[in-house]
Amino acid sequence: MTQPNPSTAMARAVIDELARGEVSLVVISPGSRSAALVIAAAEHPDLETRVVLDERSAAFLGLGRAKATGAPAAVISTSGTASSNFLPAVVEADLSLTPLILLTADRPAEMRGVGANQTIDQRRLFGSKVRRFAELAAPGPDTDMNHHWRSLTAEVVARSRGWAGRPGPVQLNVAFREPTVPVPDDGRTRAEPYPHSIEGREGSIPWLRLPIADPPGLPKPDLPEASRPLLVLGEGAYDRSAMRSHVERLEWPALATALSGMRGDGVVTSYHHLLADGIPEILRPELVVAVGAIGPSPRLQSLVSSARVSIRVDRWGRRLDPDRSVTHLIHADPVALLGQFSKGGEPGWAEAWSAADATAREAMTRLLAEAPSPTGAAVVEALCDVGWDTLVAASSLPIREVDAHLVAPGAVVGNRGASGIDGFVSTARGVASAGRATVALSGDLSLLHDQNGLLSDEPDDLVLVVLDNEGGGLFDSLPLPEHAPEYERLFLAPPHRDLGLLARFHDIPVTTVTDRAAIIRAVSEGIEAGGIRMVRVPIDRRADLGMRRALDDVGAAAG
Numbered sequence: 273m274t275q276p277n278p279s280t281a282m283a284r285a286v287i288d289e290l291a292r293g294e295v296s297l298v299v300i301s302p303g304s305r306s307a308a309l310v311i312a313a314a315e316h317p318d319l320e321t322r323v324v325l326d327e328r329s330a331a332f333l334g335l336g337r338a339k340a341t342g343a344p345a346a347v348i349s350t351s352g353t354a355s356s357n358f359l360p361a362v363v364e365a366d367l368s369l370t371p372l373i374l375l376t377a378d379r380p381a382e383m384r385g386v387g388a389n390q391t392i393d394q395r396r397l398f399g400s401k402v403r404r405f406a407e408l409a410a411p412g413p414d415t416d417m418n419h420h421w422r423s424l425t426a427e428v429v430a431r432s433r434g435w436a437g438r439p440g441p442v443q444l445n446v447a448f449r450e451p452t453v454p455v456p457d458d459g460r461t462r463a464e465p466y467p468h469s470i471e472g473r474e475g476s477i478p479w480l481r482l483p484i485a486d487p488p489g490l491p492k493p494d495l496p497e498a499s500r501p502l503l504v505l506g507e508g509a510y511d512r513s514a515m516r517s518h519v520e521r522l523e524w525p526a527l528a529t530a531l532s533g534m535r536g537d538g539v540v541t542s543y544h545h546l547l548a549d550g551i552p553e554i555l556r557p558e559l560v561v562a563v564g565a566i567g568p569s570p571r572l573q574s575l576v577s578s579a580r581v582s583i584r585v586d587r588w589g590r591r592l593d594p595d596r597s598v599t600h601l602i603h604a605d606p607v608a609l610l611g612q613f614s615k616g617g618e619p620g621w622a623e624a625w626s627a628a629d630a631t632a633r634e635a636m637t638r639l640l641a642e643a644p645s646p647t648g649a650a651v652v653e654a655l656c657d658v659g660w661d662t663l664v665a666a667s668s669l670p671i672r673e674v675d676a677h678l679v680a681p682g683a684v685v686g687n688r689g690a691s692g693i694d695g696f697v698s699t700a701r702g703v704a705s706a707g708r709a710t711v712a713l714s715g716d717l718s719l720l721h722d723q724n725g726l727l728s729d730e731p732d733d734l735v736l737v738v739l740d741n742e743g744g745g746l747f748d749s750l751p752l753p754e755h756a757p758e759y760e761r762l763f764l765a766p767p768h769r770d771l772g773l774l775a776r777f778h779d780i781p782v783t784t785v786t787d788r789a790a791i792i793r794a795v796s797e798g799i800e801a802g803g804i805r806m807v808r809v810p811i812d813r814r815a816d817l818g819m820r821r822a823l824d825d826v827g828a829a830a831g
């Protein structure tokens with residue numbers, strides 16, 4: 273079938289290849305140069321679209337969706353500064369191995385470097401952070417380019433999923449001539465129709481099949497046995513139910529970070545406060561196997577580093593060794609590695625860990641129940657009694673409190689590749705767009721940083737719980753308040769803002785709650801009601817810091 277103009281032909285072929293590559297969501301920020309891509313995406317029967325004004329927020333929304341589903345998400349920008357706003361999400365996608373496809377619309381190459389309006393050099397804009405940069409030139413009507421458009425798009429999508437490398441962000445820069453709307457004459461410019469076929473392969477399959485390789489097999493294992501083995505389950509690619517079988521079979525103490533998605537019965541969760549005074553002798557491991565990235569607790573990191581044999585395993589071969597203390601760095605499927613170990617440990621070893629965990633958790637729960645004012649820890653403890661499927665935790669205190677106090681099972685998402693506080697609202701919306709009951713736990717500054725994430729009328733169901741402690745509470749536990757001049761002005765900016773006004777500006781229902789029962793009720797009702805809702809918990813920073821210290825005391829006493 274003839275296409276109305278070459279730009280429309282190319283956009284339709286590229287967008288159709290995205291759908292064939294199982295991209296489910298395309299996030300759009302308005303613009304004219306990108307119109308052909310935007311219209312093709314909106315018209316495609318297998319693609320969902322979401323519109324977000326701010327490209328920085330748009331990219332984080334795509335990132336959140338990709339993190340929640342594992343499938344790539346695409347974002348479309350117009351030419352000029354628009355695409356530059358993708359960088360923060362690209363940085364996170366790079367480090368967290370998240371498949372994110374950046375479709376950056378551009379002007380034709382001859383417009384570069386001649387002072388043309390809204391034209392910058394968009395080539396290799398994201399440097400080494402993308403797995404692949406590729407570009408498509410502005411087409412004309414004479415040459416049949418379908419195989420090129422489709423095969424290149426298929427390659428780019430596959431690379432975002434980890435074909436011939438690790439998963440991560442990719443950039444496809446696509447140049448268009450006017451008209452960018454699907455007519456031969458838009459009133460300003462006339463184009464020849466595009467006369468060639470833009471059909472894809474028969475059967476909705478990608479033009480190019482690029483299967484992702486299995487993880488490398490293990491080299492002949494030369495792994496020591498030990499009398500005090502310990503397993504740390506972190507964030508990464510592995511089969512959770514197969515891993516659960518290993519946890520049961522091995523009978524080693526298994527510490528599950530919140531971001532592992534392995535919380536629930538049979539794993540240790542209170543390690544952060546338990547290890548507040550260092551590693552108690554009876555809990556000191558001889559061998560540690562740590563799977564994937566192990567989250568925000570520096571004490572857990574020290575535990576991993578302390579072992580005589582410290583093994584880290586990652587399916588994508590990341591060097592996860594911030595202390596440079598690891599003795600074995602293994603690039604393999606973590607489940608296959610665990611299969612090489614046998615059940616064991618000296619008598620009483622696993623029991624010592626489970627007893628300390630239970631004692632610490634009980635003491636912490638008691639302390640939280642007695643507290644007169646709300647704290648971040650108490651909010652997480654309350655969220656364990658709410659029926660969510662996915663919890664999204666902001667960087668700074670929220671993810672730390674979730675790691676320390678979440679005992680309920682469920683998926684947990686955080687931007688811990690680069691630990692930015694940016695793009696949080698949008699990441700949470702992206703997670704929520706996957707359609708599972710989603711609660712997001714934010715600091716007030718994380719919320720304010722991505723206010724533009726609220727500038728979207730898309731129908732996401734999300735309960736945004738905000739720990740409103742008037743600034744960055746995390747800094748209170750650092751040496752900053754004691755040693756930095758003008759601590760409040762320099763580090764807690766901006767001064768107090770009424771988050772209720774922000775919610776009302778965006779027409780978002782907001783409730784302020786302070787006690788456990790009210791938190792549970794407000795969040796549960798928010799999930800039930802659907803749409804976006806805000807639940808604000810005012811927190812006194814001083815009392816919160818006091819609670820974190822008291823939790824350390826009772827945790828350490830349990831060890």
Ligand SMILES: Cc1ncc(C[n+]2csc(CCOP(=O)(O)OP(=O)(O)O)c2C)c(N)n1
Nearest residue numbers: 668669692693715716717718743744745746
């Ligand atoms: C993009 C970005 N800018 C700055 C920082 C540094 N930073 C870390 S925590 C923090 C304060 C966060 O405050 P809030 O979201 O209110 O959470 P709280 O610390 O109170 O839990 C800041 C600014 C960061 N991590 N990322």
